Amino acid sequence: MDVMENMDLAVKYGIAAVPTLLLFKDGEVVERLQGYQDKAKLQQLIDGHVSA
Template sequence: MSAVLTLNGGNFENQVLNAEKPVLVDFWAAWCGPCKMLGPIVDAVAEENVGKIVVGKVNVDENRELAIKYGIRGVPTLIFFKDGQEVKRVVGVQSKAQLQKLIDEVAAM
């Protein structure tokens, strides 16, 4: 079973906004080349940080309302949530080391 949740309008509030742990949400699209590069990195850090942070993905084409609500202008966009609030946002491909550094920063907040 994957450590990455598939998020949508039906489960976003419960899985992200009401989560007890920090949450990393990857807003992506199937047609997006950089998203395809980032996907395996997100999957890897999700596996390596089980219990520390929750990781989920939102397909912006299937969940336009969430993309609009969170002002997604380009993909991939990674948003970190803590206590139901956005605490950090990065746009574009991140290396595994960069992503781990962000996870550690958010978890320490």
């Protein structure tokens, strides 16, 4: 999302740096990453929270 157009959500989730990735599961933040992440890191993060 564009944090400049959605400042209320940025504040709600404490986003102070761009890029920031929040991974939600069942409506709750389960992971938070800031800065550039390569594809392998993102895949590992997602795979760790997706049940088969």
